[in-house]
Amino acid sequence: MPSAALDTLRHVFGYDRFRGEQGQIVEHVTGGGDALVLMPTGGGKSLCYQLPALLRAGTAIVVSPLIALMQDQVEALRQLGVRAAFLNSSLDARSAAQVEQQLVDDGLDLLYVAPERLLTARFLALLERTQIALFAIDEAHCVSQWGHDFRPEYRQLTLLHERWPQVPRIALTATADAPTRREIVERLALEDARQFVSSFDRPNIRYNVAAKHNSRRQLLDFLEGHANASGIVYCLSRRKVEATAELLVEQGVNALPYHAGLDAATRATHQRRFLHEDGIVMVATIAFGMGIDKPDVRFVAHLDLPKSLEGYYQETGRAGRDGEASEAWLAYGLGDAVLLRKMIAEGEASEERKRLENAKLDALIGYCESTGCRRQSLLAYFGEAHGGGCGHCDNCLLPPRVWDATEAARKALSCAYRTGQRFGAAHLIDVLRGADNAKVRQFGHHTVSTYGIGSELDASRWRSVFRQLVAAGLLEADFDSFGALRLTQAATPLLRGEHQLHLREDPNKRERTRRRNDTTASINRALSPDAEARFDTLRNWRSSTAREQNVPAYVIFHDATLRSIAQHHPHTLTALAAISGVGAGKLERYGEAVLDVLQRD
Template sequence: MNADASAMPARRAWYSGGMSQSALDVLRHVFGYDAFRGVQGEIVDHVATGGDALVLMPTGGGKSLCYQLPALLRQGTAVVVSPLIALMQDQVEALRQLGVKAAFLNSSLDAAESLAVERAFSDGALDLLYVAPERLLTPRFLSRLERAHIALFAIDEAHCVSQWGHDFRPEYRQLTMLHERFPDVPRIALTATADAPTRREIVERLGLEDARQFVSSFDRPNIRYTIVSRDDGRRQLVDFLRDRRRDSGIVYCLSRKKVEQTAEFLVAQGFTALPYHAGLDSEMRAAHQRRFLREDGIVMVATIAFGMGIDKPDVRYVAHLDLPKSLEGYYQETGRAGRDGDPADAWMAYGLGDAVLLQRMIEESESGEERKRLERRKLDALIGFCESTACRRQGLLTYFGEPHAGDCGNCDNCIAPPRSWDATVAAQKALSCVYRTGQRFGAAHVIDVLRGAETQKVFQFGHDHVTTYGIGKELDAKQWRSVFRQLVAGGWLAVDVEGHGSLRLTSASSALLKGETTLTLRAETEKAPRRRESRNAEVLSDLPDEAAHRFDALRRWRSEVAREQGVPAYVIFHDATLRQIALAEPSDLDALAEVQGVGAAKLERYGRDVLETLIGG
């Protein structure tokens, strides 16, 4: 671990006064790639020559390289500010596999380990030092920074600076002092999740007004987006997971209780499922996280306390059993799937109860009215996204200010376009029944009245005598739930959170009730969504049989090496690299060195073992 950091040899600078090697040379030699992706090259050039930058790039787009490579090109040590212990550890281990001198400082280290890392930093023996913002802001560490030779500051997860964002960290607001105390050190702030207001706040709070902004596409074309109407969430989840037992994935739930119940249910169904939430003791959380990072086929059932910054590239799906709090949250959480660029799924089961619960949480929070208004708008945008009949990718990207033509071919609405129907009469019946029952009840009871159900509650309140009793028998309960969900989403009905989720009419209801306007709604599908084969199976199906056998052999070898070293398998080699090796079938080290992702350090460390595995496989 980091305790031996002080024993590291003094680092070799790629720039010695002037440029001694180009950025492409370092990219090839250290990281094993021949070309930059997208705007990576421009960013690296800008920061390496001393410029400040704000980088907005999707998860899996290669943000880390945008500061890791300039760190090797500039004299001194790059200080990377990150709030994420797991991400620090993963990235440090991955960098060490590349032969880069990296270490981290956070609460996972004991006093002796921390002191060793600090000494290595002071001695100039590190290329990169990852540090939590709380540690960086201490007088003791700031004093050490004053005496060190700093190559650059990288502020990762920069959206944490926004008090209106979904992951506000108050310490981030103080990071503007880096520019004030170290005006000549370049800074690069990076995030994968920031709408226009959040971007403006990052610039303002971090003093990046003069920084060059690099905004990549937010599109993740390898992710398939699917949203289903929740009927029996657990059964629907099992149907979704049935052919994905070999895949690693995350299932998000809103509450700790639901996390534990869902994990227990999945275990009973034969899945390897682990719970993760802030209520578990730290040792259990750490153990579950290690298993998820290092084993295949693990289902991590979690609250949003898990996953942010997890660097695992081969998460093949992210499922939501509850509605997230915003489209930013949804984008970030689903973005944890398919970081390696291979096919992945984002699946969500959504019901009206989600909207009611989240609205209640907003109203009962201690936030000021301005914050509540913002959260209501974000929730409305998310509900509208769920109910949309248009291309999911188009709706998601439009929210982040990026135009998209639609018809992506890789979301539920594009693969199987939903039917729509003239729901004017049904909506009038629904609104009338809400009114006739006193605007005091939730959707379930109103649906019972519409369908003429003989329940104790209907008789107790005398609702078997209202004029709307039994006028909606033409639709089943599932279809009526869809109608009410869409009426709420469209603003025709409102949820009275203080009235325990009761429905009430809105100002828009009148025109619909009077027949002054018509209403078209999304039709509830009658058949279950078509099940997809495992995304890993899809990846393997792209390989010829012999190459697929070699790929499996390489994965088994990688797993053994990772277990021996106590590290996640993907820090040895990504699946994409193993797949290229399996296809190319290199016969010697020179040929292996040509494969993307095989840098000099990994070639020296693993090259002969890889060639032997290919022969044996």
């Protein structure tokens, strides 16, 4: 690696070495090569174009899809002493004209711009008068029409190569399976680009999937282990977002709602508070997410099943961008799968698209029901081999028991058949357990042969059985009959006694508590009491400093850097400069203040 790159890495960004393939990517792009970079969130994608931008002559043009993302990255770069700016609709005419003049005068190292603005005749004319260092196309998966972040303007970005063939391009994304990767290459004309595919593994994230039994109580129990931490709670509907946010506020959690039904000003205010303040929990639909550059999100919780493993990976990837221990928690139940199947069936998409969405949902359900290593299952979906036994997911830490559920499954399937395949799981469980209620008597189901034959299992155990039978494809929901469960052809061999079936045993309350406590102990990395006190003092100083500048706290210093400062307790500027994440710009701007805080502590 050329010394200029390492010198700039240390002097500007405050890091002594590259991570993973960062060094190779920087060298390739700095040398004028095109690149497609697939790197997980938190893996350091931005550095792969920011550093070449400083090493090459001219201004790097960064195509970014979201205003908030541009603003945060520009502010973080300015804190480092880098000449960065953005052009978007948040600027008034005078401010935009000043940025344009800086661009023409070679006064910028990086300029962030949305694809819509970049493609205008006015902006293209400005570029004709500019020395361009490189084009960086961030969030490149937006080119895929199959993705939920599709932006049609991304497909027109081949114009950049056509008009400036000598300028290197780097396309970057954190979420692209093999088909999406091929689409990026085709749509952006990157056939000759060198591809850098990093591991999709996020070893600092612990993955947990909980069988849903009382999701509100389960969420509150989960949050006990993340007091005063920043996090995101995803819900499927706007109504559930509002109700969940209200519940958390009532319980003393600093929570805010976010969904497309809120007015734009409220959404902007809530997002800004989440980015700028410590300890905010955002309760949101997937309308909130892409471009969230907050590094110290300690958890992402899903109260409802996402739509695909890609979506799940992308959403959980918003936790732990700073590399610190974080958690992804998902509560999953039969109703989630049935509702999503219904949404797919009733959607306006083509049959081809519906088949694809059902296949993606099948893969996600398979992940949820897996008895093996979560990390192995997740990475396999993206075509990456993993040996399993990660030691950092619920299944590895407390391996689920598996039981011979052949007889129970036959009873469940027979009950669905004997009652006419017209009822959902709740009613079938009542019949199996011999409940004496109005609905059972109304339909005469107290007289069917399966009435009372399942009294040996409690309702929770039966819900688990039905959930897993649906996941295994032995039962399916009839959406025209309000989610009634009916048998599939795959159930026939089991009913005939030709097959056996083993199912996972959901953990009981004591085991769920043990999992939660084990997780909390792992997530809360221990500092000595003195270092912990210094860390808290430094965080308070950082919050105050960020408020004064009206910037997110993390652009001052990341938690990881503050934790290292607290641990090493430097007494001089030279010692502080040796801390990872403290570059020359940060040292000059904040060095004396940090030492003063440490001295007062």
